[in-house]
Amino acid sequence: MPKGDLRTFDEGDFDGSLEVQSFRGIPLDNVKRSVGYAFELEKKPAKLYIIASAERDLKSMPKLRMWVNDFSLSKEFKPNIELIEDKRALSTIIYDISPFGKEGKNELSFVKSSMDPLSLLSLVVVAFYPDQDIKTKYSLDAGMMILRENENLELESIGRGILVMGGRNGSARILTERNNYFSSYYNYESDEVEIHDDGKVNVISESEYIAIIFYGTFSTKSPEIRLNPQLSTKDGNLLVYVKNESEVPLDKVIMNLTVNGITKFFKVYSSVSPNQELSEKVMQLTNGVTNVNLRVVGIKSGMRVVIDRPLG
Incomplete structure (x- = not known):
């Protein structure tokens, strides 16, 4: 049976479109204490979220500072969702950084100030672009869900779905009524699977375990770009x-x-x-x-x- 939790942190209807970007993780230790990410935004977003997932030893709580565009988000590592697995803590932090997003290049950095090791598993950025010509219904889930080999997690798609998995290694099959998708990631890569179906979505682990970190599903009505x-x-x-x-x-x-x-x-x-x-x-x-x-x-x-x- 899958272990963990994916929680809905935002859902509703929006006059505009949503964009999801995901980035690979990286281990942080006493040699490499920081990592930076750059992401582009097409315009200033109405809302902007970051979802960061990490792995640490259960006995330690590393001090991790997060910055976005030179603004300090946090001086401590305070996860919203945490799962204990084999003497390790797998954590996910959800931040609403809407006031700090800007059109063009944005920068996010993580700086570890303690001796305790910590591995970032993945980073997800979700941007809401306002536009009166586009109508979007959406539901966004994040957290930490572990699937052992052959375990299955059932999700629901309302038209289009984006699934993000991350960790050391893993592979999975994603099945809908009409299509089969395959996902694999290695050495802290973050794999993003885009699903173009509505209805039931079944995620089946094909490795020792996989970590599901984010799932968003959308239904968009928009004029055709010609x-x-x-x-x-x-x-x-x-x-x-x-x-x-x-x-x-x-x-x-x-x-x-x-x-x-x-x-x-x-x-x-x-x-x-x-x-x-x-x-x-x-x-x-x-x-x-x-x-x-x-x-x-x-x-x-x-x-x-x-x-x-x-x-x-």
């Missing part, structure tokens, strides 16, 4: 053209032109209106130029569409 990219030549020059055929404005449109896999043109356009046309004269063609590809990315509140358009 882009029409074109490549053409005129007077020996290569021209790129992109039209936003979406019914809504896009936060960003990114153009990346490559020749034989090497980037020759890159540009980011912000606040692109419906039916807005973007065009550039990017380079002069020479004899022998082959394998030309334009990649266009449309972004709206963390949701994105990627289109590749080759020349010819």
Whole structure:
């Protein structure tokens, strides 16, 4: 029987979209006392959570300080959820860091000030991007759930699910009515599995044990992101053209032109209106130029569409 607890820490309806990012863990000892993580946010979030999981010896309580964008979150290690397993304490801390999130690059660091060893198992960041054009129903669970080999945990998906597991080593099968997924992680990697089904989700351990740290499920109604990219030549020059055929404005449109896999043109356009046309004269063609590809990315509140358009 699975041991531990996954608790719902936030659920409801939101005018916007949610983005989940996960990062691998790392052991901290007397030589390596700190670790830093950088993550990007598409815009300033309405809400922002971090979920950090750690493993320590049951007899010790390491002093661990957490920082986000140069602001000290905590001077001590105070987990919200803790599980005792084989003389070890497996812990999860949930922080609401909404006031400190900003558009662009954000930095999170952990600094251990005591002699006691501690291993970070994983880090999860959940961002809520406000957008009146998008409606999302969601439920977020976090904690520490241990599954021994062949043990099963049943979850529920309302359309899309993201499952995060972490630890030293582990592997699992994730089964839905329509699809099978496989997850494995080694040496404190954090594995994120994205599930595109609704209904029952069964997680079955295929190793000595696995640690489930986070599960979020979402149902999103949003307008379609539609882009029409074109490549053409005129007077020996290569021209790129992109039209936003979406019914809504896009936060960003990114153009990346490559020749034989090497980037020759890159540009980011912000606040692109419906039916807005973007065009550039990017380079002069020479004899022998082959394998030309334009990649266009449309972004709206963390949701994105990627289109590749080759020349010819």
